[in-house]
Amino acid sequence: xxxxxxxxxTGGGTAVTITGxxxxxxxxxxxxxxxxxxxxxxxxxxxxxxxxSGSGSVGVTVTTPGGTSxxxxxxxxxxxxxxxISPTGGSTAGGDTVTINGTGLSSATNVAFGANNAAxxxxxxxxxxxxxxxxxxxxVGVTVTTAGGVNNGLSYTYVADPTVTTLTPASGxxxGGTAVTIxxxxxxxxxxxxxxxxxAPFTVLSDTSVSAVxxxxxxxxxxxxxxxxxxxxTATGAFTYIxxxxx
Numbered sequence: 001x002x003x004x005x006x007x008x009x010t011g012g013g014t015a016v017t018i019t020g021x022x023x024x025x026x027x028x029x030x031x032x033x034x035x036x037x038x039x040x041x042x043x044x045x046x047x048x049x050x051x052x053s054g055s056g057s058v059g060v061t062v063t064t065p066g067g068t069s070x071x072x073x074x075x076x077x078x079x080x081x082x083x084x085i086s087p088t089g090g091s092t093a094g095g096d097t098v099t100i101n102g103t104g105l106s107s108a109t110n111v112a113f114g115a116n117n118a119a120x121x122x123x124x125x126x127x128x129x130x131x132x133x134x135x136x137x138x139x140v141g142v143t144v145t146t147a148g149g150v151n152n153g154l155s156y157t158y159v160a161d162p163t164v165t166t167l168t169p170a171s172g173x174x175x176g177g178t179a180v181t182i183x184x185x186x187x188x189x190x191x192x193x194x195x196x197x198x199x200a201p202f203t204v205l206s207d208t209s210v211s212a213v214x215x216x217x218x219x220x221x222x223x224x225x226x227x228x229x230x231x232x233x234t235a236t237g238a239f240t241y242i243x244x245x246x247x
């Protein structure tokens with residue numbers, strides 16, 4: 001007499017389907033010594049019911065006018081508990097692999113990033129990984145669904161790829177040291193600015209502005225690359241190094 005699913009929340013409320021023979025006229029379904037609710041005799045070979053609250057492993061029995069069946073096991077699972085999520089943000093395009101650590105994760109079936117769902121890969125009862133779906137820029141709640149229920153409380157922030165529109169000034173000496181204001185979009189999480197491939201010290205002023213100090217460089221135009229949590233943008237030949245006079 002199989003039961004599906006064979007596990008559910010300790011709080012009860014799991015809809016189960018029991019299949020077997022001679023199930024007509026079912027009068028009761030018990031999980032251990034507790035009566036199930038919502039018992040429906042679908043056919044002589046199928047009964048549905050809603051599990052009561054419980055814990056551990058219990059035997060499920062069906063009672064008909066002909067007697068009580070042999071028990072089949074049902075396992076109560078506690079609600080998941082999430083402790084950490086890494087990384088805590090990524091591209092609005094999705095595709096980043098996210099690791100969630102906690103407890104009670106072995107039966108995870110879904111991870112929701114806001115309104116968008118993704119199928120997890122269970123590593124162990126204390127860890128799962130999931131590929132973040134696409135989402136709109138900004139923070140969203142992360143919800144894990146398991147046989148034991150759902151748990152939320154973690155946050156994931158979607159970040160749009162940065163864009164670079166203008167540099168002011170757009171030129172400076174090869175010795176470096178020029179304070180440059182970079183204008184663009186999605187610059188809040190900027191974690192790198194390079195001039196011709198050389199990292200530059202920078203300060204985020206706003207989501208549309210970053211201040212950087214040019215490193216030394218060879219004379220000529222160089223690419224300026226701004227990178228954030230989602231990706232990078234290259235302003236081709238956007239800054240020109242000017243050699244000093246020689247006598």
